[in-house]
Amino acid sequence: MRYLPLTPDDRRAMLAKIGAPDVDALYRDVPASANVGLSVFDLPDTQGEMEVERALSKLAAKNVAAGAVPFFCGAGAYKHHVPASVDHLIQRSEFLTSYTPYQPEIAQGTLQYLFEFQTQVALLTGMEVANASLYDGSTATAEAVMMAQRVTRRGKAILSGGLHPHYAETVETVAGLEGKMVRTPVTPGVAEDIIALIDEDTACVVVQSPDVFGLIRDLRPIAEAAHAKGALLVVVVTEAVSMGLLESPGAQGADIVAAEGQSIGNGLNFGGPYVGLFATREKLLRQMPGRLTGETVDVEGRRGFVLTLSTREQHIRREKATSNICTNSGLCTLAFTIHLSLLGEEGLTRLARLNHAKASALATRLSALPGVDLVTPAFFNEFTIRLPVAAAPLVDALAQQGVIAGVPASRLMPHEPQAANLLIVAATECVSDEDADALVRAIEGALA
C-alpha cells in the first residue's frame, strides 16, 4: 500500500524489539468477541491511484457544476470567482498539513494569518473584535444566540422570519434546549415588525441582512429597540461580499455578527466546508466562543502571536467552557484571508458593485416578463421574484434544459404556502451576459 512505509522486515524487527510474537498480541486487550477478521468487512480491497481517480471522476461527472451552465443559486452559498493563487497557496504543505498552533514557535505562519484574518473580519463587519472563525455561518449564528443568553442571563431569542430557515433550525436545535425561540412570520420582501416582540426576557434579536429572500434590512431601529430592553442584536450575513457595499452591521448597532465567509476564497463544495465569521464588541470578548489569536512578544522582545484567552475553552474549562468547540475552520479561513488580501479595499468594493449591477440588471429584465413580479425592493446580488406558476417544478424543468435558475423558496420553507411561487435568484460576477440571456429566455419560454 503506497501510503505505508513499513516493510514486512521492518514489522518483524519492530515486533522483536517489543517482544511480541505478532501484531495480534498488541490487540490482546480487545475482547475475543470483538476481534474480527478482514472477511467480516464487506468492502473492496486496496486500489491504485488511477483506479480511485477513475471511480471518483465518474461520480463527479454525474453532477452539474455551477461553472458549467448558466447558474443562479444562492440562498446561503454563492458562486464567485476565486483567484488561482488562493487555491495554490492554501495547498502549501506548511499550511495544509499542520495542525492547531499549539507550539507557537513553529506555527507563526498560521498564527499571523489568523491575527490578520481577525482584523479583516473586524473591519468588514464594523466590529471591535473577531475570533479565528467557527465552522460556518449557521453554527456561528447558534453560538451567537447562546453567547447572548450567557451575556444577558435571559433565555428568549427572537428569530426574524427572514433568517435562512436552515440557520433558524440550527439555532433552535441547540439554543432552544434551554431557552425559548420565537420565530416571526415569513414576510417575503417586507421587513416584519420585529420590534414589538422585544421584551425584558429577550436575550437577543436575530436578523439577517440581506435576508434569505435577498432583502436589505435597516438594522438601526432594531438595534435601538433591542438595546432599550437590555437585549442584544445579532446580525447574520450569509453573503460576505455584500459587506463591501453595504453599511456594516457594526455601524448599525450590532452586538454580535455571525456571518458565512464562503463567498470569499471558498468554493461551493456542495455545502461545506465553509467558514463562520464571528465578531463582537470588546466588552463582550470573554464570553466569545472559539479560538482567538493575540499579539505578544518572545523572550527576545520580538513581536509574535499566540492562541490566547483559552481559559474560555473546553480543554481548560471542561464543562464550564463557553463552547465545546475545539477546531476552527483553519484552511477555509486561510482561503478567505488570502482572497480578501488580493481584493483589498478597491477590489472588494469593485467586486461588490459589479455583483449589485449584475443582479440589478437581471431583476429588471425578469420582472419585465409577463406575470413575474420583483418581491424584494432592496437587494444586493440576490433577489426574489414571484412567478405565475410554482417555482420548484419550473426550476426542475429548466435544469433539464441546462439552466439552473435559482433556489425555489419552497425548498427552504415547504410549510409556507406563500413561498410556492417564489424563486430566489442570485447573480454574482460569474454571470455573463449570455448566462443572463439564457435565464430570461428560459423563464419566458416556460411561462409562454
Place this chain on the structure above:
Amino acid sequence: MSMNNQGRPTAIDGIDSRRRTVAPGTVAPEELTTISGDRGLDHEEKLIFELDHGATGVDIPDVQVSGDRLGGMRRAGPIGLPGLSEPEVVRHYVRLSRMNYAIDSGLYPLGSCTMKHNPRLNEKMARLPGFGDLHPLAPQSTTQGGLALIAQLMNWLEKLTGMPAVAMSPKAGAHGELCGLLAIRAAIAARGEKRTRVLVPESAHGTNPATAAFAGFTVDSVPGKPDGRVDADALKAKLGPDVAAIMLTNPNTCGLFEGEIVDIAKAVHDAGAYFYCDGANFTAIAGRVRPGDLGVDAMHINLHKTFSTPHGGGGPGAGPVVLSERLAAFAPLPLLVADGQGLRLIEDMAGAPQGAKPFGRMCAFHGQMGMFVRALAYMLSHGRDGVRQASEDAVLSANYILASLKDVMSAPFGDDGPCMHEALFDDSFLEDTGVTTLDFAKAMIDEGYHPMTMYFPLVVHGAMLIEPTESESKESVDRFIHVLRELALEAKAGKTERFAGAPRLTPRRRLDETAAARKPVLRWKKPEPAAKEAKEAAE
C-alpha cells in the same frame, strides 16, 4: 546508543552535528547580525496591513452603480482593508508558510491528533468541478453524483463500525459529540423519561464534559484505575435512573484499550442509559474492531484523523456520527434516502420517512462534503485490507517507541502490556532535573521535531503523549527514538543547558502567553498619526 566518552550526544549515522567548522578570521553564523533582519532563507514578515500601499491583486471592472437598489443602506465610509498586488500577496503567504512545522516536513507525534500523511490525490479529487463547484441547493437531479458519494462514504463508515446508521452533517469531532448527545436526549424524551446526568471519565478529552454541559446535562466524573483504564466498578456504581449516557473514549486517552468495555456497555444498557464512544482514536482499531460489536450507541468519527483529511492549521474537520438501532431514528436532518428517482435529501421534518424522528438540524446544508470526498478517496485507496494494515502499523510503531524508550523515560503503564496507537510517558524521569515536560518538548523543537501532546491526559503528571501514526518509516521512528533517548539522558545527567530557554533555532522563541492574555491585542490597529511621527522622529 548513549553518551560518547566526551559526554556529548551521539550523532545519528551520516549526520554529524559537530562537523561544522568556522574558518579563522570569519564570523560564526550565530554571531552574524544581518542588515536586513532576515537570515538567509529565514525572512521576517510584516503584517499584511503594514504592507498596504493601495494596490490591488485582482482586475475587476469598475462599474459605477447609479440609482442603486440598496434601500439607502450603502456603506458611507471605507472599510480599511490593505491593498497589495498579486506578487506581493503571494510572497507574503509563502513567507508565512515557511514559519510553520508540518507533517510533510517532519514527524508530527501529536498524540490524540493523528497527524498522518495527507495524500494529494484526495486534494485533487475534492477539486473536481463536479464536487468542488457543486451548489448545496442545486436541483437534486443535477447532484446525483454528490449524493452517491455521500451514500458510499456512509456505507464505508457503517461497515467499518458495524453500526446501522450514520448522521453525516456534524462539522467536526466536538460537533459530532453534540449530535450524539442530542440524539440520546431525544431518545430519552421519546421514552417519556428525564435523565440529566452524563458520566465522563476523568481522562476524557475536554470536549466531552463541555459537550455534555452544552447539551444540557450535568457531568459526573468517573475515576480511573492505576492501570490507566476507567474504573468499571466505580462507573457501574454511579449508574442510576437519572443517568442518560456515558461518554467513553476507546482506545482511551492514555492510549489503552478499555478491555472491560463490553461489560460496561451491558451495564449501561441495563440501567437504561446510552453509550457514547468518543471516536477520536478509531485510527488504532479501524479494520480490526467494530464499535458496534462493543455495544456502542453513538460514536463520532474524525475524518481528519482516521481518514487523513488535512488538518489545515486547525480545521476544517468533519465528524460524522454512527448510530445504533436504538438511536438511528433520531438522526438529525437532512436524511439521505433512495427511491425510484434515485437518491434524495430529506431536508424537512414533513418529508421524513415513516418512523424517523429527527431531533433537529446541526448546520445549514448537509455536512463537510469537501472532506467526504477526501476521506472516500483515502478509503478506496487503502481498501479494507489497507485500513486494517494502517491501524496495525500505527499500533506497532507506538509500541516500538514505548519499548525503546521506557528504560530512559517513564511510562506509567508501560509494564502493563501493549499500548494502542500512542505511547504515554509522564515526567517522573525528569524528577529533580529541573527540566519540565514543557522544556523537554521545546528542546525537541530545536532537534527538528514537533513536540508530542503535553500535559494531556490530565490523569498523568506532566504527560507526554506520542502518536507516530502509520505514516513513518522505521528509519524515521528510529531517528526520533534516538533523539528522545539522548535528550532524556542529558536531562538526567544534569546537562540542562539545551532545555532552559529552548527553542533557540525557530522563527520566534518562547512567547509571553501571560502578557497576551492579560492585555489582549486581537487585531491590528492603524498607528495614531501623532504616535507614528513621534516614533519616526525618535528613530
